[in-house]
Amino acid sequence: MSQIPENTLVYSISRLNTEVRQVLESGFPLVWVEGEISNLSLPRSGHMYFSLKDAHAQTRCAMFRMKRQLLRFNPAEGQRVLCRARITLYEARGDFQLVIEHMEMAGEGQLRQAIEALKQKLESEGLFDPALKKPLPAIPQTVGVITSATGAAIRDVLNVLQRRFPAIRVIVYPVLVQGEQAAADIIRMLKIADQRRECDVLILTRGGGSLEDLMAFNDEQLARTIHALQTPVVSAIGHEIDNSISDYVADRRAATPSAAAELISPDIMHLKQQVTKSFNNLRQQMLSQLRQLKQKSVFLDKTLLQHSPQRKLQENFQRLDHLSIRLGQLSRFQLQSKQHQLAQIDKSLQMQSPHHKISRARQQFNNLKTRMNQASPIKLIHTNSEKLHHGLRQLTLAMQHKLQGQQKQLESTAKLLDSVSPLATLSRGYSITRNQHQEIIKSTRQLSKGEQIETRLGDGSVISNIQEIIRNS
Secondary structure, rough: OOOOOOOOOOOOHHHHHHHHHHHHHOOOOOOEEEEEEEEEOOOOOOOEEEEEEOOEEEEEEEEEEHHOOOOOOOOOOOOOEEEEEEEEEOOOOEEEEEEEEEEOOOOOOHHHHEEEEHHHHHOOOOOOOHHHHOOOOOOOOEHHHHHHOOOHHHHHHHHHHHHOOEEEEEEEOOOOOOOOOOOHHHHHHHHHHHOOOOOOOEEEOOOOOOOOOOHHHHHHHHHHHHHHHHHHHOEEEEOOOOOOHHHHHHHHHHHHHHHHHHHHOOOHHHHHHHHHHEEEEEHHHHHHHHHHHHHHHHHHHHHHHOOHHHHHHHHHHHHHHHHHHHHHHHHHHHHHHHHHHHHHHHHHHHHOHHHHHHHHHHHHHHHHHHHHHHHOHHHHHHHHHHHHHHHHHHHHHHHHHHHHHHHHHHHHHHHHHOOOOOOHHHHOOEEEEOOOOOOEOOOHHHHOOEEEEEEEEEEEEEEEOOOOOOOOO
């Protein structure tokens, strides 16, 4: 009979290995392990398999191709290394192993601790504060490159600048980039470049190398010098995986020397495209604005023509001339009408004149005398003579009375005619003033200083020159 209690969980090997792997991976963080490489295997897949051992134990390790490509040295049998690893279990064989994320020579561990301590110190002092970073120029005219004069970094920088923006002037400040004197040499050259004020931006760069090779760029005095510079600094130390104190304190960091050159230089082809695009846009906008302004100008021209003071003045002149003509016609018509009335009155007065009636009476008298002579009775003559003289007296009195009435009517008509006459207006103290063009002056705005004018009075005209014009406010 089976000795396994009922309801007991029985693991398969696969399940057991899987759960153990999960416990290992979740129970341990990334660990740093130091040991000696042994049983090194480098298959064609690019992965690396080996064991790490010390004097008493060993463990299997695997470093996959993506992480191996980032190594700055070639691991070898018997080398002592420092690794950052993830603890796991290879389920297929049930082997406990370490998956290596990072590897470096064992002596670099103390250096990294010193660099990390310096980094924390400088960061606490504010040397890495993004608010203190100086902006890079958009299009620098001169770039200073502080690097080895014979290294690959200067060639990469020059090639990129020549390709992207050949107009940039480059000044190379040659320095040592590794060794005990490298940091002091770099500090001296940075200060010289900053004091000369001949560069718009500085590139501090070198190629890749081991941690010891890059130690000059982890120097505290170099970091403080970079922070105090007036000229913006771009740091490009080593490869993309390398990080130095200079990278943190610089105004900008670039992964490689080539990336630094691309960072500080505009792409001339891109600029040409932008300029061409901007020019075309500006041209289209200008043409559009010109069309709008032309349409507006035509509209304003028409509006100005319609509301032109000159046109209004011409219209007013024309209207004034028309009114003057109508006034003249009306004056002449009224004058002719009054003259016709006067003629009719004169004719009527002549018809009613005592001389005319006396002439008729004499004619009648002569006719009567002739008839009396023909009849010859003296009494008839005497009677008719008395009647004739009486009739003449009555007629004379009637004619004188009517003549007085007609004279009063004539005087009244003459006064009425005189009241509408322009000459009567002048005789009352008014006058008419004309300019040299015989235009009637109605406003001081028609006159200018020094102009000659003619003033018509009731009994003549006066010619004068204008000395001053006073306008009512």
